[in-house]
Structures are given as C-alpha cells and as structure tokens.
Amino acid sequence: MTMDARKAAAEAWFRSLRDRICGEFEAIEKEGADLPALPGAPRDPGRFVRTAWTRSDPSGAPGGGGVMSVMKGRIFEKVGVNISTVHGTFTPDFAANIPGASEDPRFFATGISLVAHMANPHVPAVHMNTRFLVTTRCWFGGGADLNPALPREEDTKAFKAQLKRACDAHGADHWDKFSAWCDEYFWIGHRNRARGVGGIFYDYLECPDDAQFEANFAFTRAVGEAFLEAFPPIVRARMGEKWSEEERLALLRYRGLYAEFNLVYDRGTVFGLKTGGNTDAILMSLPPEARWD
Amino acid sequence: MTMDARKAAAEAWFRSLRDRICGEFEAIEKEGADLPALPGAPRDPGRFVRTAWTRSDPSGAPGGGGVMSVMKGRIFEKVGVNISTVHGTFTPDFAANIPGASEDPRFFATGISLVAHMANPHVPAVHMNTRFLVTTRCWFGGGADLNPALPREEDTKAFKAQLKRACDAHGADHWDKFSAWCDEYFWIGHRNRARGVGGIFYDYLECPDDAQFEANFAFTRAVGEAFLEAFPPIVRARMGEKWSEEERLALLRYRGLYAEFNLVYDRGTVFGLKTGGNTDAILMSLPPEARWD
Numbered sequence: 001m002t003m004d005a006r007k008a009a010a011e012a013w014f015r016s017l018r019d020r021i022c023g024e025f026e027a028i029e030k031e032g033a034d035l036p037a038l039p040g041a042p043r044d045p046g047r048f049v050r051t052a053w054t055r056s057d058p059s060g061a062p063g064g065g066g067v068m069s070v071m072k073g074r075i076f077e078k079v080g081v082n083i084s085t086v087h088g089t090f091t092p093d094f095a096a097n098i099p100g101a102s103e104d105p106r107f108f109a110t111g112i113s114l115v116a117h118m119a120n121p122h123v124p125a126v127h128m129n130t131r132f133l134v135t136t137r138c139w140f141g142g143g144a145d146l147n148p149a150l151p152r153e154e155d156t157k158a159f160k161a162q163l164k165r166a167c168d169a170h171g172a173d174h175w176d177k178f179s180a181w182c183d184e185y186f187w188i189g190h191r192n193r194a195r196g197v198g199g200i201f202y203d204y205l206e207c208p209d210d211a212q213f214e215a216n217f218a219f220t221r222a223v224g225e226a227f228l229e230a231f232p233p234i235v236r237a238r239m240g241e242k243w244s245e246e247e248r249l250a251l252l253r254y255r256g257l258y259a260e261f262n263l264v265y266d267r268g269t270v271f272g273l274k275t276g277g278n279t280d281a282i283l284m285s286l287p288p289e290a291r292w293d
Numbered sequence: 294m295t296m297d298a299r300k301a302a303a304e305a306w307f308r309s310l311r312d313r314i315c316g317e318f319e320a321i322e323k324e325g326a327d328l329p330a331l332p333g334a335p336r337d338p339g340r341f342v343r344t345a346w347t348r349s350d351p352s353g354a355p356g357g358g359g360v361m362s363v364m365k366g367r368i369f370e371k372v373g374v375n376i377s378t379v380h381g382t383f384t385p386d387f388a389a390n391i392p393g394a395s396e397d398p399r400f401f402a403t404g405i406s407l408v409a410h411m412a413n414p415h416v417p418a419v420h421m422n423t424r425f426l427v428t429t430r431c432w433f434g435g436g437a438d439l440n441p442a443l444p445r446e447e448d449t450k451a452f453k454a455q456l457k458r459a460c461d462a463h464g465a466d467h468w469d470k471f472s473a474w475c476d477e478y479f480w481i482g483h484r485n486r487a488r489g490v491g492g493i494f495y496d497y498l499e500c501p502d503d504a505q506f507e508a509n510f511a512f513t514r515a516v517g518e519a520f521l522e523a524f525p526p527i528v529r530a531r532m533g534e535k536w537s538e539e540e541r542l543a544l545l546r547y548r549g550l551y552a553e554f555n556l557v558y559d560r561g562t563v564f565g566l567k568t569g570g571n572t573d574a575i576l577m578s579l580p581p582e583a584r585w586d
Contacts, residue, residue, distance in 0.1 A: 078586060190566040190575075256579065263556035264566055273483040273557055282483075286549065288586040292579035293371060 046073020057088035080284030100137030124148030145199030339366020350381035373577030393430030417441030438492030442547035
C-alpha cells in the first residue's frame with residue numbers, strides 16, 4: 001500500500017466518522033427538543049455549522065486545512081467536531097522532538113478532534129481525538145476520555161467498557177497501557193487531580209509495514225466506533241434529568257479546571273497556539289461558560 | 294543599609310499598600326451599595342476576606358508564605374490583593390535563568406499582586422504587581438495595566454497619565470521603556486491582540502548600592518501610589534453606568550481572552566503552577582465568570 005493510499009484511507013475514515021458523529025448528535029438534539037434548556041439556548045434543536053479553513057506553511061506554501069463543525073444546541077451547549085489534513089515542514093527545533101523528522105522535516109497529519117460541553121450537569125463532557133502522522137516514519141495516536149462535573153460510577157464504567165473492548169480486540173496490553181497513559185496525561189498537577197474520570201490515550205503506534213498499518217488503523221477505527229457506542233447512550237440516559245442551580249454551578253467550576261488543563265498542560269493546545277495554528281479550531285475545546293468564583 | 298533592612302522595608306511597604314488598597318476598595322463598595330448589582334451578588338457591600346498560607350521549600354525547610362485578600366462584592370465582582378514573602382533555594386535548572394542565582398541558588402522574594410474583575414462592563418479590570426527579589430543580586434520589578442472589555446479612551450489616558458508621572462519622576466526613559474515592555478509582555482499571540490490597553494511592565498531594576506536601592510524602591514512605591522491615584526476614580530466614575538446584556542456578554546468573552554493570556558503566556562502563572570506554587574494565590578487572577586461561546 002503506498003503512503004498516499006494510507007493517507008487517503010485515514011483521511012476518509014476521519015471524515016466519515018465526523019459525519020456519523022455529527023448525525024448522531026443532531027439526532028439527540030431532536031430527541032431532546034422538548035426538554036428544559038438553559039435560558040440562552042436556541043428554541044430549536046441545534047444543528048452543526050461547518051467552517052472550512054486553510055493554512056499556509058511558514059514558508060508561504062499551501063499547508064492543507066480543515067473543517068470545524070460546531071453545534072450550539074439545547075442538549076449540547078457547545079460541541080466541536082474538527083477534522084484537518086495538514087502538511088508542511090517542521091522547524092528544526094520542533095523536528096528534533098518528532099520521530100523521523102530529524103532525517104527530513106516534512107510532515108503530513110490528518111485527524112479528528114472532538115470536545116462536547118453539555119448543558120445538563122448530569123451529562124458528562126467528553127473528548128475524543130485520533131490522528132495519523134507521517135514523517136519519514138508514520139504512526140497513529142489519539143484517545144478519548146470522559147469529563148463529568150458530577151461523576152457517576154455507572155457512566156464511567158460503561159464508557160470505559162467500550163474503550164476496553166476496542167483495546168482488547170487489537171492488542172493484549174493496549175487497555176492497561178493506554179488507560180494508564182490517559183490518567184497520567186490528563187493530570188492537573190497544580191490541582192493535584194485528574195481532569196476527568198479516565199479513558200485512553202495512545203501515541204506512536206508506528207506502522208513500518210502494511211500489516212502494522214492495517215492493525216493500527218483498525219484499532220484507531222475501533223476507538224471511533226467505541227466512542228459512538230459509548231457516549232450517545234450516556235447522553236440519552238441523562239439528558240432528561242433535572243438539575244439544580246448548585247449542580248449547574250458545580251459544572252461551571254469544573255469547566256474552569258477543564259480550561260486550566262487545556263491551556264496550561266495540553267501539548268497540542270499550547271504548541272498549536274504558540275506556533276501559529278488555527279486558533280479557532282484549537283480553542284473550540286474551551287467551555288462555553290466557566291467560573292472561577 | 295543591610296540586606297535585611299532592605300527586605301524588611303520592602304515587605305513593610307507592600308503590606309501597607311495592601312491595607313490602603315483594600316481600604317479604598319471597601320470604601321467604593323460602600324459608596325456603591327445602592328447601585329444595581331448582578332443576580333448572584335451579595336446584598337451588602339463586599340468586604341475583603343483574608344487567608345494566610347505558608348510554603349515549604351522542596352527540601353522541606355520553611356519557605357515563608359503570604360496572605361490572600363479576596364473580596365466578592367457588588368462593584369468588585371472578584372478582586373484579589375495578595376502579598377507574599379518567600380525564601381528558599383532555586384533548583385539548578387531554574388537558577389540558571391535568574392540573575393545572580395547561578396553563583397548561589399538561595400533566594401528571597403517579597404511582593405504584592407492585585408487583579409480586579411468588575412461586575413459592570415463599563416468599569417475596566419485592572420492588574421498591578423510589584424516585587425523585590427534577592428539572590429546574590431537584588432532588584433525590583435512589577436507593573437500595572439488596564440484591562441477593559443469596552444475600552445474608553447478617557448480612562449486609558451487617565452490611567453496611563455498617572456503611571457507616566459510616576460515614571461517621569463524616577464527615570465528619563467522609564468515611561469518609554471516600561472510602557473513598551475507592557476505592550477510587548479501582555480500580547481496574546483494566538484489572538485494577535487493585546488490583553489489590555491496598556492500601562493507599564495518593568496523588571497531587573499538592580500540595586501547594587503544603597504543609592505540605587507533607594508531610587509528603585511522609591512519608583513516602586515510611586516507605582517503603587519500611581520495605581521491608587523489612577524484606578525479608584527475610574528471605578529467611581531463608571532460604576533453607576535447602566536449596562537446591557539450584550540455589554541455583559543462582551544465582558545464575559547473578553548475575560549475568556551484574559552484567562553487565555555494568564556494560563557498560556559504569563560510567566561509567573563505558568564511557572565508557579567508547574568513548580569508547586571500556591572495554586573489559590575496564583576489563580577486568584579482568573580475571572581469569576583468567563584465565556585467562550
């Protein structure tokens with residue numbers, strides 16, 4: 001399989017996953033059309049709005065781009081599902097930290113990134129991101145984790161069970177390794193607490209040959225499928241629950257911690273912001289409303 | 294003048310400035326007691342609440358501490374005025390970046406740090422911070438800048454005029470240098486905009502002898518006095534102005550940018566959070582409510 005074919009296959013998967021997720025989330029908005037919503041919420045079920053963007057490499061050469069899909073609804077207070085396919089040349093200091101880039105600084109990256117902030121404090125926020133990177137090497141990375149303001153053991157278990165199933169089908173040590181990596185990565189040091197209740201985080205699943213490309217690509221697809229199996233049922237089960245002012249306040253304060261993690265620790269966010277990435281696409285992860293009071 | 298006498302004099306100044314500022318802000322709360330306030334505001338004028346904290350050096354040795362003064366009022370939605378006096382030993386990698394610390398990693402630091410987030414979108418937020426650092430060298434640093442969601446030329450001019458007066462009385466190039474440094478420091482690169490409308494930022498005003506200590510200490514006191522001259526009149530002039538829902542929304546979105554700057558770029562914040570500083574004291578700068586919608 002040529003590298004071009006691999007790139008095209010990965011990109012096509014991320015796009016089709018985006019379409020299925022957006023379709024599912026819009027269906028949930030319609031199902032919840034009659035539920036009580038926030039004062040500022042739209043009257044009608046939310047719909048995704050798509051915005052395309054392009055990037056130039058620092059040299060001025062075309063560098064690909066992406067499409068943001070953002071929905072501000074009644075159930076989904078704010079959800080972004082971004083896909084992007086970018087290419088260019090790493091700067092020398094950055095290339096030094098990327099596998100395979102010191103030999104040749106050219107890169108290609110395609111992926112999907114999703115963050116959902118929910119109006120109802122009983123519905124957890126969620127993050128999912130998978131990507132395929134190509135330098136002189138190529139690899140998959142990504143993850144998904146659940147971010148409830150008011151954790152429910154039942155939801156956490158159900159969410160992790162789907163991810164574990166995806167892991168177990170594709171590697172004997174995937175679950176142990178990637179669930180531990182998630183706990184380690186999404187740690188808010190200065191708060192001495194985790195950002196969320198867990199999930200998986202993985203990176204550098206290298207694909208030196210077709211067999212390993214197929215295996216790692218299949219795992220990455222399984223993570224997307226697991227997300228689609230795991231998250232919508234939690235939303236449907238919780239979105240009708242009543243909430244109090246205090247619970248909403250707990251949600252807004254929790255979102256403050258979420259924003260702290262993303263702006264202080266998240267490597268993709270901080271690196272993207274400081275190196276001229278698409279600010280709107282990077283910061284779609286930030287909560288629609290947050291409190292530090 | 295011994296170094297101990299210098300330390301004591303600086304610390305005493307920061308404490309007395311804290312008392313005067315808190316007194317002035319509480320007086321403003323009383324004057325504005327009958328003005329319309331936010332839905333969640335207290336019924337009575339706000340009062341500062343003080344919380345003391347202590348730190349241990351990573352070695353376990355006592356490392357000083359500080360006092361946070363926080364007021365959540367009707368005019369001042371959230372204001373923190375922190376003082377701290379800390380000492381200890383820099384880690385080797387940090388010592389390499391601090392003047393005079395590579396010779397001997399022991400340090401002493403005393404200072405005041407203030408951030409005010411105002412309920413009324415017509416009243417600008419403000420930041421002020423001054424400090425005295427001692428390694429094998431010693432120096433003053435600090436600054437003050439105005440952060441309106443809805444800038445008013447008149448307020449910006451009045452605020453800067455007081456700071457310029459303080460600068461001009463203490464160094465021919467202070468204003469040009471420190472106002473430019475402010476614009477450069479408080480730049481939100483990924484938004485391609487300044488955090489606020491300006492002020493001053495200064496650092497490394499070294500004090501190799503008594504004359505230079507006295508001169509730089511006098512300038513740092515003048516910055517505190519300028520703040521007390523400049524900011525309260527702006528609050529008093531604006532706090533009675535009516536505001537619309539849209540203006541409040543503009544304030545909340547502006548505060549999102551403010552939080553982005555502090556969490557992504559502010560050296561003191563990022564360094565403090567990643568090296569075990571007092572999280573509550575460091576993050577008192579974050580806005581009580583913010584939006585990214």
